[in-house]
């Protein structure tokens with residue numbers, strides 16, 4: 001039967017970095033070694049040095065035995081989430097200048113200048129036409 005494996009981000013793992021809350025990552029697997037600190041034959045210090053971090057290199061350097069690797073399973077709590085962190089979306093808002101009058105003027109210029117020019121030119125042409133008669 002398939003089992004559900006909990007996924008942890010590296011950000012979350014990094015929060016468990018104390019002697020009373022000590023997680024380590026080895027080969028993409030997350031271990032809570034808090035209760036093993038005092039029993040670890042390599043000492044608590046080496047584990048505390050890599051707590052909240054990926055300790056694959058240090059773990060391999062120590063040349064752990066097969067039985068040590070089997071023992072690790074007792075402390076396994078989940079796997080590292082392979083999904084890359086998605087940067088938070090930034091919301092861009094057009095600057096609000098808050099000045100009502102200047103906005104009104106800007107809108108008037110934008111939307112009324114052409115019709116007003118057309119009307120003005122038409123009036124001038126009409127006046128000239130009437131005077132000629």
Ligand code: HEM
Nearest residue numbers: 024031041042046050055058059062064065068071072075
């Ligand atoms: C759940 C995780 C771990 C378990 C269960 C574990 C278990 C053990 C065991 C049983 C030994 C005795 C030697 C052997 O049988 O290989 C040992 C030694 C050692 N471990 Fe770990 N270990 C763990 C994680 C780590 C990590 C992350 C590091 C490095 C940061 C580390 C560093 C060492 C060192 C330096 C020794 C001493 C090696 C020696 O004296 O030759 N261990 N460990």
